[in-house]
Amino acid sequence: MTATLGAKPAPGRGRARSRHRLAVLGFMAPAIIGFVLFFGYPLVTTIVLSFTKYDLINPPEFNGLDNYAFMFKDPLLGKAIANTLWFVVVLTIARTVFALGVASVIARLKSGVGLIRTLCYLPSLAPPVAATLVFFMVMRPNGGPLDTVLGWFGVDSPLFFSDPAWAKTGITAIMLWISGDLMIIILAAILDVPQEQYEAAELDGAGPIRRWWHVTLPTISPVLLFGIVNSVILALQLFTQAVVAGSAGSGAADATGSTKYLGFPDNSTLTFPVYLYTQGFRYFDMGYAAAMATVLFIISFALTIVLVQRMRKNSTAEEGGPGA
Amino acid sequence: MRKHTRAALLCVAAALTLTACAAGKGGGANSDAAAAPGKDEKLTLTVWSNYSDREYEEVTKALKTFNQKFPNIEIKHEGSQDDDKITAGIRSGNTPDVALSFTTDNIGQFCSSGAFQPLKSYIDRDKVDLNQLTPAVQQYTEYKGNRCAMPMLTDVYAMYYNKDKLTEAGITAPPKTLDELYDAAVKATKKAPNGDIEVAGYLPTMGFYANRPTILAPTFGAEWEKDGKSSLATSAGFTEMMTFQKKLVDFYGYDALERFRAGLGQEYSADHAFHQGKIAIMVDGEYRTAFLKAQAPQIKFGTAPFPTSKNAEYGTAFTTGTIMGIPKGAKNPGAAWELIKHLTFDTDTIVGLSNAIKNVPSTKAAMESPKLEVDEQFKTFIDLAKSDKLKGNPVTPIGDAHIKAVTDFSVSYQSGKVPDLAAGLKEVDKNIDDLIAKSGK
Numbered sequence: 100m101t102a103t104l105g106a107k108p109a110p111g112r113g114r115a116r117s118r119h120r121l122a123v124l125g126f127m128a129p130a131i132i133g134f135v136l137f138f139g140y141p142l143v144t145t146i147v148l149s150f151t152k153y154d155l156i157n158p159p160e161f162n163g164l165d166n167y168a169f170m171f172k173d174p175l176l177g178k179a180i181a182n183t184l185w186f187v188v189v190l191t192i193a194r195t196v197f198a199l200g201v202a203s204v205i206a207r208l209k210s211g212v213g214l215i216r217t218l219c220y221l222p223s224l225a226p227p228v229a230a231t232l233v234f235f236m237v238m239r240p241n242g243g244p245l246d247t248v249l250g251w252f253g254v255d256s257p258l259f260f261s262d263p264a265w266a267k268t269g270i271t272a273i274m275l276w277i278s279g280d281l282m283i284i285i286l287a288a289i290l291d292v293p294q295e296q297y298e299a300a301e302l303d304g305a306g307p308i309r310r311w312w313h314v315t316l317p318t319i320s321p322v323l324l325f326g327i328v329n330s331v332i333l334a335l336q337l338f339t340q341a342v343v344a345g346s347a348g349s350g351a352a353d354a355t356g357s358t359k360y361l362g363f364p365d366n367s368t369l370t371f372p373v374y375l376y377t378q379g380f381r382y383f384d385m386g387y388a389a390a391m392a393t394v395l396f397i398i399s400f401a402l403t404i405v406l407v408q409r410m411r412k413n414s415t416a417e418e419g420g421p422g423a
Numbered sequence: 424m425r426k427h428t429r430a431a432l433l434c435v436a437a438a439l440t441l442t443a444c445a446a447g448k449g450g451g452a453n454s455d456a457a458a459a460p461g462k463d464e465k466l467t468l469t470v471w472s473n474y475s476d477r478e479y480e481e482v483t484k485a486l487k488t489f490n491q492k493f494p495n496i497e498i499k500h501e502g503s504q505d506d507d508k509i510t511a512g513i514r515s516g517n518t519p520d521v522a523l524s525f526t527t528d529n530i531g532q533f534c535s536s537g538a539f540q541p542l543k544s545y546i547d548r549d550k551v552d553l554n555q556l557t558p559a560v561q562q563y564t565e566y567k568g569n570r571c572a573m574p575m576l577t578d579v580y581a582m583y584y585n586k587d588k589l590t591e592a593g594i595t596a597p598p599k600t601l602d603e604l605y606d607a608a609v610k611a612t613k614k615a616p617n618g619d620i621e622v623a624g625y626l627p628t629m630g631f632y633a634n635r636p637t638i639l640a641p642t643f644g645a646e647w648e649k650d651g652k653s654s655l656a657t658s659a660g661f662t663e664m665m666t667f668q669k670k671l672v673d674f675y676g677y678d679a680l681e682r683f684r685a686g687l688g689q690e691y692s693a694d695h696a697f698h699q700g701k702i703a704i705m706v707d708g709e710y711r712t713a714f715l716k717a718q719a720p721q722i723k724f725g726t727a728p729f730p731t732s733k734n735a736e737y738g739t740a741f742t743t744g745t746i747m748g749i750p751k752g753a754k755n756p757g758a759a760w761e762l763i764k765h766l767t768f769d770t771d772t773i774v775g776l777s778n779a780i781k782n783v784p785s786t787k788a789a790m791e792s793p794k795l796e797v798d799e800q801f802k803t804f805i806d807l808a809k810s811d812k813l814k815g816n817p818v819t820p821i822g823d824a825h826i827k828a829v830t831d832f833s834v835s836y837q838s839g840k841v842p843d844l845a846a847g848l849k850e851v852d853k854n855i856d857d858l859i860a861k862s863g864k
Contacts, residue, residue: 156536241686261685
């Protein structure tokens with residue numbers, strides 16, 4: 100292909116190139132069709148609906164920027180945004196640090212590695228509803244296992260899922276427990292770090308902590324950045340755990356999903372996606388829900404671009420670094 | 424660049440077309456009554472409900488009684504279908520002939536959007552006497568004069584009290600006034616030496632179990648709306664309800680109460696605090712009598728109307744229930760109406776179902792039926808249902824957004840975060856009015 104660069108293509112070659120392009124397009128067609136149908140169409144539709152009044156039953160009616168203007172009047176939207184931002188910051192940091200910590204410990208184990216790795220990964224396979232209910236029972240005050248253990252030391256357990264100041268922490272604990280998928284990815288990256296680099300650092304007199312800080316961490320930083328992007332998206336989309344924790348905390352686990360309990364306690368678990376769902380499917384204002392989804396998409400997109408650019412910069416620096 | 428613009432415009436146009444198609448599916452809501460099915464016409468009626476397990480079986484049995492009138496109609500009953508699925512079904516064109524909804528929260532939306540077809544033409548044609556239903560039941564099955572649903576059994580709420588706990592506290596009769604309720608709650612409360620609550624006389628936490636604004640509002644004479652506007656701040660009943668509950672919260676201490684509440688069992692489990700003897704007095708629906716007998720036979724309980732501040736209002740109660748409608752796009756609306764009429768008015772069917780799942784019948788005739796199994800505790804609910812003091816759910820086109828707004832505010836107020844009750848209620852009024860105005864209905 101490179102031989103033809105700069106030269107004018109002969110007529111026959113042009114036809115061949117068109118055929119080649121068509122063939123490539125043909126092979127890519129399933130992916131392109133899937134992308135357009137399952138990403139492009141819903142995205143464009145959501146944006147279009149965000150400028151309408153739409154009750155799910157009757158055809159949408161154009162209402163200009165009404166939905167976007169209403170965002171400034173909506174008292175719950177601010178709470179939902181604040182809660183989601185809390186998760187974006189706290190959950191992202193906690194999940195990445197927790198997964199990195201567990202992976203670093205497992206990487207140093209000499210025996211029983213397979214068993215411990217499996218045990219750490221297993222919770223991430225638990226259905227989110229079941230995992231949340233299990234955590235709710237474990238962290239329940241007045242006789243729950245955690246409360247009993249803390250009681251031995253004369254400490255009252257916090258009111259996870261009942262106190263607005265602790266509810267998000269409770270959900271974060273659940274999310275950490277099920278972060279085995281990220282832990283496995285980071286573990287693979289740690290095990291992939293060339294042994295020679297550790298040996299060289301050791302010869303230079305670096306101890307275990309300095310080796311971890313100066314060798315392990317820089318080498319696995321692209322994977323960590325992926326973990327951060329993944330955690331940010333997870334936090335932006337947090338739904339099931341928030342809904343179930345809110346219902347169980349309000350004594351209505353058997354009525355999970357009822358709007359009356361969403362966000363319990365005091366809307367501290369009302370995340371942006373939960374509120375979006377409530378507006379669309381419970382209050383029948385799909386136009387407003389679409390406007391909220393559009394805003395969420397723009398924020399997610401912007402955050403992802405920033406993080407991906409950061410990731411690219413890092414990998415460029417590595418390639419052009421002293422070792423290159 | 425021009426290519427990209429053209430592609431983007433094409434995408435938007437395609438999306439608009441497809442969106443309009445999706446929204447338009449399901450056929451129109453017909454205001455003319457569809458003819459009743461012929462006796463020889465073979466057809467299948469699909470019924471969606473949110474029932475499951477034992478209740479599903481009992482409702483299926485009740486549906487089968489329709490075959491005595493129409494043996495040619497087969498009924499296919501699909502359970503575990505909530506309002507979200509009903510709405511999705513209507514949108515996609517996969518519509519049942521009859522939809523049962525567990526809640527009256529969405530009746531405003533169902534009627535105003537045409538999701539449930541108007542029933543007036545059927546009622547007029549068949550000369551149905553709606554006065555067989557109590558006014559409250561009539562109210563929660565329509566929106567702004569558009570009747571799009573009929574009731575299938577009702578729930579009525581009253582006070583439950585643990586006889587042993589009240590006797591231990593030296594209380595000989597169930598409280599009838601708010602002062603008596605406060606007094607009984609204080610006396611029946613037991614605290615450990617460290618201040619922890621062991622038994623709460625009455626749990627005032629708003630939003631927990633059935634202690635909800637909608638259920639309590641009628642007994643305080645609270646009015647949700649006046650002249651089409653939310654009237655929480657101007658209704659003395661709301662202020663009274665909030666201050667009464669807050670007084671009890673202050674008696675327990677908010678933190679101690681929350682610690683106690685957080686450790687209580689779930690509402691529909693055997694661990695329910697009343698079943699466990701951890702609360703002495705509560706408000707709940709008639710269905711709790713069956714739960715208590717099945718799950719906590721050791722609890723000796725009584726029922727009575729919920730206390731009120733004014734003697735004249737004693738006997739006021741909240742009611743809600745299961746509603747039935749013919750969804751937009753239903754394939755057999757004529758037959759669907761016949762089934763709805765049967766389930767709403769056939770006394771034997773209603774009584775049989777009421778006995779089976781312990782709900783209050785929705786017609787006056789069924790409540791008077793000698794076949795209705797009424798014991799001492801259930802009688803309270805039947806008496807309340809027969810009275811003219813029943814009040815239904817406030818109906819709006821915004822689902823239960825208004826109820827959530829009030830519940831959220833009550834919780835904040837009880838926790839001491841609201842310094843000015845009147846100003847806070849005004850703010851909630853404004854938020855509710857904004858939401859209703861935005862819906863345009």
